[in-house]
Amino acid sequence: MGSVKAELLRLWKWPATWVLIGVWLVMTLTFGYVFNYLALNGGTNTRDLSQQQLISAMQPENVGAAVVRGLPMFGGAIILVLAALAVGSGYGWGTWKTTLTAGPRRVSAMAGTLGALGIIVVVLVALTFVVDLGAAVVVATVEGWDWSLPGFDAVEALGASLLIAAMWTGFGVFLGVVTKGPALSVGLGLMWAIVTENLLRGVGSLLGPVESLTKVLPGGSAGNLAGAVGGSGAPGVLNDLSGTTAALFLVGYVVVFVGAATLLKVRRDLV
Amino acid sequence: MIVTTEKLTKRYGDRAVVDEVSLSVRRGEVYGFLGPNGAGKTTTIRMLLGLVQPTSGSAQVLGEAPGTPRALLKVGSLIEGPGFYPYLSGRDNLRVHAHRRGVGRTHVEAALEQVDLVSAAGEKFRRYSLGMKQRLGVAAALLGRPELLILDEPTNGLDPAGMADMRDLVRALAAQGQTVLLSSHLLGEVEEICDRVGVISQGRLVAESTVEQLRGDTVLLIRADPIEKAHVLIEGSAMHGDVLHVRETDAGALVRTLVRADVDVREVRPLRRTLEEVFFEMTGAA
Incomplete structure (x- = not known):
């Protein structure tokens, strides 16, 4: 518990945490609401979306889908950067050395980092939901639409969002531990x-086995889960796998990334 | 014994960075771990803290295996410079460390006071001078009142005033009975502060004893005229050019003997090897 408190204190006070969360919130608002609103009110190119689709994407009851559709690619990238920086920077600053000589077992120290990152990611998803809901309510009120609050499907979408975010967090942690630095x-x-995954999808249209593989890669699995819970119309969202299959792959990635990172952290000399 | 190692060895490929080092640190002493850069001091210390796993051999720290929580909670350390979050204040960095060590805020304030950093505790770590950073490192090491303090090159990069401050701090801790393992390549520092010394060279511990023992017996240097007559008069003296070396501490008796025999005594002074000379002799460094 001390390790989680320690990591949470330092991540909470880290400007990079809030800069990345802020950038993500601005992105999700801009691409999810501002552009759609402008397209709806006089835009000449609506990306082949009908007016009804634009309205649906911005309605408060569909906020869960709005949150999850951003996470397979751009939101995921931001979460990955946050996790990789949180873990990788410790090697350059020498804080891993301080952490591992403070007292806790290496597994506990790693669990502290993962736990604190988990809390930050939950905050990120929750803030995304709140900000998106606020934007949706404002748009619906300004436009005079009939609207209602999100139902149970939003819970499913938020659960999927958290699983996708957990996978990208694990990926970032894994890369931070393997490369022992933030930049790489x-x-x-x-x-x-x-x-890489987009390039592979391009190659996949020429080679069948590669196409099959891309569906189950980390980004592909995230995109398929987002697609299965109603997220659509955003880069990286796919509809090739069932939600359950995609979720199982994501759980597998979380276990592999976190397990491998922890094993490396525990076994490897800190020189 | 607070620390013991038995043939502790670390190899990277064919190269032994630490080669069968057996050392011991006693409770209440300041132990100087002396060696040139790259001799294996930091790797040995990292093994004592569990950061590096030995290839062979064993070590005990306060009766525990190195790197276990039971051992680490009784040890405070500063290894190769302080490792803190640059964007946090000194106080917040210590709070983070205190959470990990399972100690409360009162310990943080006490440690800040002990290293005289209270007034600068609210400043961001990245704005600290090198000396302040080192002192914060010592403050972190002191959290939870450890039984053993391991300081690896604590004066590295400090200006003379900062080095003097750090030495004073270590002396003050030693005066309170704190056991300190201090690694350094600065001979004067070790000579001034330490009770016992271990000298490591090319991964091997080449000597371990008190500073006095390392420097050996005092020899008197006598310059007299005629020197040959003085050599005959003083039994056991050795002539080196125009001076005599005598293993004798009663300089007054010697001078009286020479003067009574009508020998002109021009110079009498103790001649003692410095730790630097001993160190160069043992490590082959120059």
Whole structure:
């Protein structure tokens, strides 16, 4: 518990945490509401979306879908950066050395980091939900639509959002531990989340086995889960797998990433 | 014994960075761990703290295996410079550390007071001078009143005033009965502060004893005229050019003997090897 408190204190007071969360909130508002609102009110190109689709995407009852659809790619990338920085920076600052000589077992120290990152990610998803809901209510009120608050499907979407966020967090932690630094881990992570999987999807249209593989890669699984719980119309959202299958793959990735990172942290010399 | 190692060895490939080091640190002493840069001091200390696993050999820290929570909670350490979050204040950094060590806020304030950092505790760590950073490192090491303090090159990078401050701090801790293992390549520092010394060179512990024992017996240097007559008069003296070396501490008796025999005594002074000379002799460094 002391390790979680320690990590939470330092992550909470870390400007990078709030800068990344702030950037994500601005992105989700801009792409989820501002652009859709402008398109609805006089936009000439509505990305092949009908007026009804635009309205549906911005209605308060669909806020759960609005939250989850941003996470497979861009939101995930931001979460990955946060986790990779949180873990990788400790090697450069020498804080891992301070942490591991303070008293707790290495497993406990790692659990503290993961627990605190988990809390920060829950805060990020919760803030996204609150901000999106606020924006949706404002738009619906201004436009005079009939609207209602989100129902149970929002809980399902938020659960999926948390699972997707957990996977990207685990991926970031894993990269931070493997590369023992912030720069390489962030670079590799962003490359994977935004470039590599998309390139593979492009190749997949030519090679069947690659196409099958892309569906179950970390970003692909996240996109399929988002698609299964109603997220649509955003980059990275897919509809190739069932929600259960995609969720199982994501759980597997969380276990593998977190397990491998913890094992490395426990076994490897800190020189 | 607070720390004992038995043939502690760390190899990276074929290279032994630490080679069968057997040392012991006694309760209440300031133990100087002396060696040139790259001799294996930091790797040995990292093994004592569980940061690095030994290839072979064993170590005990306060009766526990190194790196276990029971051992670590009784040890405070500062290894190769302080590792803190640059964006947090000194006080917040200590609060983070205190959470990990399971101690309360009162310990944080006490540690800040002990290293004289209370007035700067609210400033961001990245704005600290090197000396302040080192002192914060010592404050973190002191959290929870550890039985053993391990300080690895605590004066590295400090200006002369900062080095003097750090030495005073270690002396003050030693005066309170704190056991300190101090690694350094600065001979004057070790000579001034430490009770016992372990000298490590190329991974091997080449000597372990008190500073006095390391420096050996005092020899008197006598310059007299005629020197040959003085050499005959003083039994056991050794002639080196125009001076005599005598293993004798009663300088007054010697001078009286020479003067009575009509020998002109021009200079009598104790001649003692400095720790630096001993160190260079043992490590082959120059």
